Amino acid sequence: MPARRVSVAHAEPMLDDATSITELREAAKGCRRCPLWREATQTVFGEGPDDARVVFVGEQPGDQEDLTGKPFVGPAGKVFDIILDDAGIDRQKVYVTNAVKHFKFEPRGKRRIHSKPNAGEIQACRWWIDKEFELIRPDLAVALGATAAQSLLGKATPVMKMRGQVIEREDGLRVFVTIHPSFILRIREPADKEAERERFLRDMRKVKRLMAA
Ligand code: URA
Ligand code: SF4
Secondary structure (H helix, E strand, O other): OOOOOEOOOOOOEOOOOOOOHHHHHHHHOOOOOOHHHOOOOOOOOOEOOOOOOEEEEEOOOOHHHHHHOOOOOOHHHHHHHHHHHHOOOOHHHOEEEEOOOOOOEEEEOOEEEEOOOOHHHHHHHHHHHHHHHHHHOOOEEEEEOHHHHHHHHOOOOOHHHHOOOEEEOOOOOEEEEEOOHHHHHHOOOHHHHHHHHHHHHHHHHHHHHHHHO
């Protein structure tokens, strides 16, 4: 058996033959397309069935995702799980991924503080998200926040103005735009937090209806 071909520029196996998400995830472990792999623990790839009808796209892994290698398992993931469940969406049946697949952070003592990925990093990581969409071919993509919207739509998108709307891409993919669940976590005032939680739940109910359509 010949060894898997490894390209010189990147330590990832050639992808022409990636016929499943499992193979793609394996290939992404060695990605060096932008500098973010250097400080992070591991590539956090998308998770969910290959034939999911909807793909949720977040920003990038956080501290806990970086350590476990799984998307949306930290505080934002908990909020996301509860609201998906309230909307009647089964997380096991959807595919969940991130626009950028390595954790970008600033060290602050022992803590690692989330730092926003820039346009170049989002663009570099589109290599992977485009391939995830090519393999899964879902009916709907959900952009959770501005980074995901920028990745999916290829341009800066005002999320607050566009939330709840479906934008059809040139390739026919429908993209539903909403906020990132961590936005709810950051609101301090309880009444405002609850109101935002309700708005996000309404958005998820819309997604549920769009999934059925
Ligand atoms: N925030 C994200 O955007 N993605 C994760 O996986 C976790 C937190
Ligand atoms: Fe590759 Fe994306 Fe990681 Fe950059 S963030 S090294 S493009 S997987």
